[in-house]
Amino acid sequence: MLKNNFQNKIGRDFYLQDTLTVSKKLLGKYLVRKFRNIYLAGKIVETEAYLGDTDPACHAFGRITPRNQTLYEEGGIAYVYFIYGNYYCFNVVTEKKGIGAAVLIRALEPVSGISIMKLNRNKIKNDADLTNGPAKLCLSLNIDKKFNGADLTGKEIFIAGGVNKEKTTAVVTKRIGIVKGADLPYRFFIKGNPYITKHKLNKEILSEISL
DNA sequence: TATTCGATGTGCT
């Protein structure tokens, strides 16, 4: 149905921009994952920026290790990490090679392949609960460690431009679920969208920006 | 409705 939208794939140059810029511009675009010849896709409605070795919350803070080395690659690949013994989180690596920065995709609005997403999540009934969190969207889209380092300009997983003509207003808050660097205003979500993570910080809006 | 808490495994100290 929305197949035409998904052909509008984002190219490499987009990801080489400043990480905060990419974080904002990703809102309204589509994360697409090809799963057994079916497109599982959702509109990106919530992101967080992790700015590299100067950001205490970023996995690139400190030395290069086997875990964080994909963060340092050239922008336009995926950084997928395992957390809390159970879950994966999906990031978009940004900026040029040598800078360990990325954007965490925190929530999607399900668009395509919703019935498959529900099969990937046994007990979930509401569409919103399929992808309103970074680990939830990985479960619904069947994203795991094998996508770490995946090329986002390829065919298996990529990001496509939005077709919505209406203007999007984004809202800025502090980042969620971290202790270090928790005061930085690096979380962005689409104003009023019902598919974002449920959190008390949703009410503590620091600023608004129109995209 | 709000808050607490257990599950779970890997990387790094």
Next chain:
DNA sequence: GCACATCGAATAC
């Protein structure tokens, strides 16, 4: 040995 970019069930109110 401990911290961890989470989730969802259980508990408290």
